[in-house]
Structure formats: structure tokens, C-alpha cells
Amino acid sequence: MVATPQLAFPRTIFHVDMDAFFVSVEELYDPSLRGKPVVVGGQRDERGVVSAASYAARKFGVHSAMPLRTAAKLCPNAIFVDGHPDRYREFSEKVHTVLGAFSPQVEMASIDEAYLDMSGTERLHGPPLKAAHHLHQRMKTDTGLNCSIGIGASRLVAKVSSGQAKPNGVLFIVPGEEAKFLAPLDVREIPGVGKVMETHLHALGIKKVGDLSRLDESELSDRFGKWGLALAGKARGEDAGGWFDSEVGANVDAKSISHEHTYNEDTADASQLEATLVRLSEMVGRRLRESQFHARTIQLKLRYKDFTTLTRAHTLASPTQLDTEIFEQVRALFRKNWKNGVPVRLLGVHASSFTSRPDQINLLEGNRQQRWKDALAAADHLRDRFGESSVGLASGIRAGFRERVHENPASLPGKNKPRNS
DNA sequence: TCTGGGGTCCTAGGACCC
DNA sequence: TCTGGGGTCCTAGGACCC
Numbered sequence A: 001m002v003a004t005p006q007l008a009f010p011r012t013i014f015h016v017d018m019d020a021f022f023v024s025v026e027e028l029y030d031p032s033l034r035g036k037p038v039v040v041g042g043q044r045d046e047r048g049v050v051s052a053a054s055y056a057a058r059k060f061g062v063h064s065a066m067p068l069r070t071a072a073k074l075c076p077n078a079i080f081v082d083g084h085p086d087r088y089r090e091f092s093e094k095v096h097t098v099l100g101a102f103s104p105q106v107e108m109a110s111i112d113e114a115y116l117d118m119s120g121t122e123r124l125h126g127p128p129l130k131a132a133h134h135l136h137q138r139m140k141t142d143t144g145l146n147c148s149i150g151i152g153a154s155r156l157v158a159k160v161s162s163g164q165a166k167p168n169g170v171l172f173i174v175p176g177e178e179a180k181f182l183a184p185l186d187v188r189e190i191p192g193v194g195k196v197m198e199t200h201l202h203a204l205g206i207k208k209v210g211d212l213s214r215l216d217e218s219e220l221s222d223r224f225g226k227w228g229l230a231l232a233g234k235a236r237g238e239d240a241g242g243w244f245d246s247e248v249g250a251n252v253d254a255k256s257i258s259h260e261h262t263y264n265e266d267t268a269d270a271s272q273l274e275a276t277l278v279r280l281s282e283m284v285g286r287r288l289r290e291s292q293f294h295a296r297t298i299q300l301k302l303r304y305k306d307f308t309t310l311t312r313a314h315t316l317a318s319p320t321q322l323d324t325e326i327f328e329q330v331r332a333l334f335r336k337n338w339k340n341g342v343p344v345r346l347l348g349v350h351a352s353s354f355t356s357r358p359d360q361i362n363l364l365e366g367n368r369q370q371r372w373k374d375a376l377a378a379a380d381h382l383r384d385r386f387g388e389s390s391v392g393l394a395s396g397i398r399a400g401f402r403e404r405v406h407e408n409p410a411s412l413p414g415k416n417k418p419r420n421s
Numbered sequence B, C: 001t002c003t004g005g006g007g008t009c010c011t012a013g014g015a016c017c018c
Helices: A021-029 A070-073 A087-099 A128-145 A155-165 A180-181 A195-203 A208-213 A218-237 A270-291 A324-337 A364-384 A396-408
Strands: A013-018 A036-041 A079-081 A106-110 A115-119 A147-154 A170-171 A254-269 A294-304 A309-320 A344-355
Touching: A013 A087, A013 A128, A013 A155, A013 A254, A021 A036, A070 A079, A087 A106, A087 A115, A087 A128, A087 A195, A128 A147, A128 A170, A128 A208, A147 A155, A147 A180, A155 A170, A155 A180, A180 A208, A208 A218, A254 A270, A254 A294, A270 A294, A270 A324, A270 A344, A270 A364, A309 A324, A309 A344, A324 A344
Parallel strands: A036 A079, A147 A170
Antiparallel strands: A013 A115, A013 A147, A106 A115, A254 A344, A294 A309, A294 A344
């Protein structure tokens, strides 16, 4: 691995991670939740998983990604709260704003965490720990939220140390001390080492990060490929290639847009299934138009009752951002691949291979497409005013849409309230 | 315990081309 | 004649993250 020029200098990277973000935002809306066991993600008897748990709930063993029903058994007194993505996005922007005051190089890594390159900000903000404490305080006063901050010479060390600093703490790993800091931690603490990799490593007698030094690099790369090779460097705290090595704040455009839906009860009703595909296609198309992307590849995701999951993709000759074209493709894939009569648990629509402009198309096609674009722009506008379910594709996809409206009369214009999700 | 929804990246095989 | 090698695109699946 050859370091890129700007990485030849030691960097000061902050990883800022919001504490129990979704729960904390809900507490700001409803202070009576404070200090109580709270589970965000849905109701106790719903099909779904925990998005976030308060520290009081975590004491009962509740953690994110756990089925809601399991959480309810572990912690019967927990308060279950539906998620509010709009609220989280709003607070995420506030967080972003606070961070922007501390460094021009800010990169939101997800809705509730960010990397800052603080190299060269000492004259403005002082040494790393001082700057971090200011940031920590400023975050609290400006957003009302707690965060934890990890400081290191690499993204990896910053990320791992923010985890160790939780909750509500700051931790600075002094350059040169990386390997010592990481050695006693479980291998699972290394970002990218999940359940599967952990099991493989345990089978080799490797439980702690420090144990990794017992294997030589050729063995790691033989067993685990490219990623295995990077692992040795990570044990020493190096960013070691890939995304981790990239400059903080280098703008990365989205690579895909998708929506999926899990039914509360599995269904084998073809018209209901196709109605869902209409809705998902509309959601994907809308986001493509918002972000001004055109997608060449459209993918269907289909999960059966027994959880077996398949994906089927089709790549178009010319890219699209039109609901109708997305739906046409996804319906064809669905009809070709659905085992008729077998109950379906989940459907998904996924768009990728983006271009910012569609290929040149012939004039006749162009006119037809332009009319669709105009119609969809009008529909997007109506949805902004009246909510997602107020408008559906007028023709071509009739069956599904009517059915959906009737299923959910409360969401018709005039009656609906602002959507949460 | 019965498993969401939104993403990213990697691997591997086949088609196709030179 | 029984056989290459590299490059790119596409598809399917899976690990992982929040």
C-alpha cells in the first residue's frame, strides 16, 4: 500500500457519534421519556426490529437490530415508540451545522455520526482535547444532544475510540499508542469485522485485536482475501486502503436508491403485490428526480415466508428516472420470478448505475418522456402539499393504486396528517 | 427471539470482445 | 486445432454498517 500524499502527514481525525440518537431526539419531543427504558422502532407486538434503545433499556439486554417482540420479553416495562425519520433528519442537519463550525472537512458517515479532519486547526481551536471538549459542549447547547468523540491519527482509531468513549465522553489516542490501545479489544470492535468474520477468527484462536499479530499477512490474505490483508494494518491502527483511506469530506455521491416493504402478514395476492411495486417504484422514481439521477439498473427484491430472498436485476439501454419505466421493469422481473401462490414477506425496488443525464434518445421517445416528466413533476408537487398517498400514476398502473387508496382512506388529501416515515 | 429499511463494498461466474 | 489471456460489463448473493 502506498500512502497518498496528503496522508503522508499525521492527521488529527475526530469521530463524533451521537449517543442513543433516535431515543435522545424522542426525549426532546417528550421529556417524560427521560431516564426510562425506551425502545424506538415500533410497537411491542409488531414485525420489526429495534432501531435504538435507551441506556435504561440496554440494561435489560435490549439492543438495536433485535426483534421488537424479543425486546418486549426482555424488558416488559419498556416504552415502545414509533420511529420518526423526519425528526432524525432534522436533528442530523443541526448536528452537521455544529460540526461545520469546527472544521471545513466534515463528512457525515450516517445520520448520527461524522468524521472531522481537524488537522491544522490548532491555532483556531487549540490542541485536540481542548477542541473536542468545546465541540462536545457546543453540541449539547445547540442541539440538546449528547455525543461521544474519539480522536486519532486515522479514521479507524477515531471511530474505535469514540466507541470506547461512550456514553457522553471524549477519548484521545496519542499518536504512537494505537497498537497498545487496540490490542486488548475484541476483534469485533474493528469496523468491518462482523459476526461471520468474528467466528472465523475465533476458530483460529484470535479473540483480541492483539492476537492478529500472531498470523502473518500472507495467511490473512490467503484466508480472507483483500480484506484479510487490510486487517493486519487495522490492528496497528492504519486505515489500510479502501474507503477508510479517503480524504475526509470528499463528496461521495449516492450509488443506489432503494425502497422495500415487509408486510405485516405475508400475502400471495397478486394485485396487492403489484400495488406495492407501484408504490415502491413511485418512491424510488421520486428520489431519483430529487437527486437528479438517472438509473440504468433496476432490481427487484423478493423475500418469501421462509425468509429465502432473491434479487433479480435488469439493465436498461437508456437510463431512467420515471416511475412508469421503473415499474414496468420491476413488474416484468416479478412476473418472471415469483413462484405463483407462494406467500411473500417482502418486496423491494432498487435503482443503481447512475448517470446524471440520460443517454440521447430519439425525438419521438423524447416527447413522450417529456410529457411523463411534466406529469411527475406535478405529482411530486402535490405530494409535497398533501402527503405521499395523495397522487398515484394515472394510467397504465390503475389496478394497484386504487386498491391502495381504499385500503388507507385516512391518507387522502384533506384528512391526512404529515407523514412520519 | 423469528428476523426493518436504507445503504456500501466485495466476490465470483458468465458473456463478450480483442 | 481442444485451446490464451486480459478487460469490462452484468448479475446474484452475501457481509457489514447504522
